[in-house]
Amino acid sequence: MKALEEKIIRDGHVAKGDILKVDSFLNHQIDVKFMNEIGKEFKRLYADKQIDKILTIEASGIGIACITAQYFDVPVVFAKKTKTKNIYGDVYTSKVESFTHGTTYDIILSKEFLKKGEKVLIIDDFLAKGNALIGLIDLVKNANAEIVGAGIVIEKAFQDGGKRVREDYGVNVESLARIKSMSYEKGIEFTN
Amino acid sequence: MKALEEKIIRDGHVAKGDILKVDSFLNHQIDVKFMNEIGKEFKRLYADKQIDKILTIEASGIGIACITAQYFDVPVVFAKKTKTKNIYGDVYTSKVESFTHGTTYDIILSKEFLKKGEKVLIIDDFLAKGNALIGLIDLVKNANAEIVGAGIVIEKAFQDGGKRVREDYGVNVESLARIKSMSYEKGIEFTN
Numbered sequence: 001m002k003a004l005e006e007k008i009i010r011d012g013h014v015a016k017g018d019i020l021k022v023d024s025f026l027n028h029q030i031d032v033k034f035m036n037e038i039g040k041e042f043k044r045l046y047a048d049k050q051i052d053k054i055l056t057i058e059a060s061g062i063g064i065a066c067i068t069a070q071y072f073d074v075p076v077v078f079a080k081k082t083k084t085k086n087i088y089g090d091v092y093t094s095k096v097e098s099f100t101h102g103t104t105y106d107i108i109l110s111k112e113f114l115k116k117g118e119k120v121l122i123i124d125d126f127l128a129k130g131n132a133l134i135g136l137i138d139l140v141k142n143a144n145a146e147i148v149g150a151g152i153v154i155e156k157a158f159q160d161g162g163k164r165v166r167e168d169y170g171v172n173v174e175s176l177a178r179i180k181s182m183s184y185e186k187g188i189e190f191t192n
Numbered sequence: 193m194k195a196l197e198e199k200i201i202r203d204g205h206v207a208k209g210d211i212l213k214v215d216s217f218l219n220h221q222i223d224v225k226f227m228n229e230i231g232k233e234f235k236r237l238y239a240d241k242q243i244d245k246i247l248t249i250e251a252s253g254i255g256i257a258c259i260t261a262q263y264f265d266v267p268v269v270f271a272k273k274t275k276t277k278n279i280y281g282d283v284y285t286s287k288v289e290s291f292t293h294g295t296t297y298d299i300i301l302s303k304e305f306l307k308k309g310e311k312v313l314i315i316d317d318f319l320a321k322g323n324a325l326i327g328l329i330d331l332v333k334n335a336n337a338e339i340v341g342a343g344i345v346i347e348k349a350f351q352d353g354g355k356r357v358r359e360d361y362g363v364n365v366e367s368l369a370r371i372k373s374m375s376y377e378k379g380i381e382f383t384n
Contacts, residue, residue: 023302023305024304024305025267028269028270028272028302028305029267029268029269029302029304029305030254030258030261030267030268030269030270031267032258032261032262032266032267032268033262033265035258036262058250058251058252059250059251059254059270059272060250060254062222062251062252062254062255062258063254063255063257063258063268063270065255066222066224066227066254066255066258066259067258067259067262069222069224070224070225070228070259073225074224075217075221075222075223075224076221076222076224076255077220077221077222078220078222078251078255080220080251110215110220110221112216112221113215113216113220113221
C-alpha cells in the first residue's frame with residue numbers, strides 16, 4: 001500500500017537500536033482518518049471472502065480492528081493479555097513469548113465469543129517474529145473456528161514471522177507494508 | 193441514552209459478586225455498529241465545542257475512542273499502563289489505583305502527542321471510583337492542555353467517581369448510561 005509506505009517514511013522513523021517508531025499514527029497516537037484507508041484496503045484484499053468476526057489482541061490492535069470492522073460489518077473480539085490464567089472462567093488460552101519485553105504471557109479469549117465454524121479475519125498492527133499472531137491462530141484453532149486470513153499493517157519482512165505463519169501454519173497473510181531492511185543510519189527500505 | 197440502557201439490559205447481565213458484565217458488546221467483544229451510535233451521541237453532546245484530540249486509556253477505551261473520533265474528525269491518543277516508568281523517554285506520567293486488581297500502576301503519555309492549549313475530550317468505557325479518569329485529567333493538566341469534558345459509556349452512579357470528577361475537578365462528564373443500583377438478584381436500575 002503505497003500511501004502507507006509514504007506515511008511510514010513521512011511520519012515514522014527508525015530510532016537508535018533499530019526500533020521502528022510509528023507511534024505518531026499507529027500505536028500511541030492514532031490517525032483515525034488514515035486508519036479508514038487501512039480498513040478499506042483490508043476489505044479490498046478480502047472482498048471475496050466471507051468474514052463473520054475480526055479477531056485482534058490488546059492493546060494497539062483494537063483501534064485498527066474496530067475501524068476495519070466497519071467495512072466488513074462484523075463485530076470485533078480482542079484477546080486479552082494476562083498473567084493470571086483462567087480468571088475469566090470459560091476461556092481459550094494460548095502462550096505468547098514477547099521479544100520486546102523478554103517475557104511470556106497468556107492470552108485469553110472467552111469461549112462465548114468465538115464459536116465453531118465462525119470465519120475469522122485476524123487483524124494486527126505488527127508482524128515480526130510472529131508470536132502474537134501464532135497465539136491468535138492457536139485460539140481460533142482451539143475454538144474449531146476457521147481462519148480466513150490475517151491482515152497486518154506493518155510486517156518486518158527481515159524477521160521470520162511471516163514465513164512461519166504462511167508456510168508452517170498455511171495462513172494467508174496480507175501485509176500492507178513490508179519492510180525489507182531498516183536502520184537508524186540508512187532508514188527504511190520496503191519490499192513487495 | 194435509551195438504546196444503550198436497553199442494550200445493557202438485553203446483552204449484559206450482573207454476575208455473582210455484583211459485577212456488571214457487558215463483555216458481549218463493550219469490553220471484550222465489541223459491537224462496532226452499536227459503537228457508531230455511541231460515537232454519534234458523544235458528538236451530539238459536544239457538538240458546539242471545539243475538540244482537537246480524543247484521549248483514552250488502554251485497552252478497552254481504544255475502540256470506542258477510535259469510532260467516536262470519526263465523528264469529530266480528530267486523532268486519538270491513548271495513555272499506556274506500565275509498571276516501568278519513563279521507559280519511553282519524554283512522557284507525562286500519573287498514578288492510578290486499580291480497584292479491580294488491588295494494585296497501583298503508572299499511566300504514561302508521550303509529550304509529543306499532547307501539547308499546551310490543545311482541547312481534549314476524554315473518552316472511556318467505565319466510570320466507577322474515577323481513578324483512571326482522574327489519572328487522565330492529571331495527564332492533560334501536566335501538558336497544560338485544556339479538558340473540554342469527558343464522555344463515558346457506563347457510569348456506576350452509586351460509586352463516587354462521577355461526583356469526584358464533576359465537583360472536585362470541575363470537569364463536565366457526559367455518561368450515556370448511569371446505573372443507580374445493580375445486583376445479581378435484582379438486576380440493573382438506571383438513573384438520569
